[in-house]
Amino acid sequence: MNYDNVEIVIARYNENLSWTLETPFNEFKYIVYNKGDNEDFEKKNVKQIINLKNVGRECHTYIKHIVDNYDRLSNVLVFLPGSIDIDYKKWKGIMTLNGIKNNHCEKAFFLCHYEKSGVLDLFSEFKISNWCSTDSANAAKNNESKLTLSKLRPFRKWFLHNFGNIGVQHYNYNSVISIDKRDILQHRKFRYEKFLNELSLSSSPEVVHYMERSWGALFHPIQHTKIFVTLDKL
Numbered sequence: 001m002n003y004d005n006v007e008i009v010i011a012r013y014n015e016n017l018s019w020t021l022e023t024p025f026n027e028f029k030y031i032v033y034n035k036g037d038n039e040d041f042e043k044k045n046v047k048q049i050i051n052l053k054n055v056g057r058e059c060h061t062y063i064k065h066i067v068d069n070y071d072r073l074s075n076v077l078v079f080l081p082g083s084i085d086i087d088y089k090k091w092k093g094i095m096t097l098n099g100i101k102n103n104h105c106e107k108a109f110f111l112c113h114y115e116k117s118g119v120l121d122l123f124s125e126f127k128i129s130n131w132c133s134t135d136s137a138n139a140a141k142n143n144e145s146k147l148t149l150s151k152l153r154p155f156r157k158w159f160l161h162n163f164g165n166i167g168v169q170h171y172n173y174n175s176v177i178s179i180d181k182r183d184i185l186q187h188r189k190f191r192y193e194k195f196l197n198e199l200s201l202s203s204s205p206e207v208v209h210y211m212e213r214s215w216g217a218l219f220h221p222i223q224h225t226k227i228f229v230t231l232d233k234l
Helices: 057-068 087-102 136-141 155-163 181-185 189-199 207-211
Strands: 006-012 030-034 046-051 076-081 109-114 177-180 226-229
Touching: 006 057, 030 057, 057 076, 057 189, 057 207, 076 087, 076 181, 087 109, 087 177, 087 226, 109 177, 155 207, 177 181, 189 207
Parallel strands: 006 030, 006 076, 030 046, 109 226
Antiparallel strands: 076 177
């Protein structure tokens, strides 16, 4: 099994990352993008630390990695939040990594929900003005709740502006994502730079919540990543 075929990015703020010592997480090495003001976290399985300004939450981190490494991406990309030790995130991370392992580290494994009517209809009127971190360590460090509102809202306006009326049925939450690099590279680098700029405007933009519902649209059409639809709550 070629673990070098898989590159895993962690978006960290104030989490201790002790979960990287647990099975199956301890079988992999990690690039940590650190947006916190300290490096008080587990580093045994960390191969690189990159410090970033605290903007755009996880979505900014993931797209930043794509933009900066566009011409040298690994075949299988995995993006994980530092707060994956929260139960409803952890099982998703475990399923994702086990799915990759079961495919001999040759296939990305996108765990998601399916909505027949499409993501655009499902979240059409979604908008959010306030949100607090669900991770206790992060909330203790920064308890801001007011979001920087999107210039285009609700979700429908933002989605149509950025993606048009494309039919996307797959979506997920919680920023646990795996994608084949070919599904990334089918789009020009400029596409990702545009979203990176939008996510860079504040530490807590509303657009983050639109983006996390739109990974299926960002990489559309997903042709090389193995899609696994779950009926469980994500």
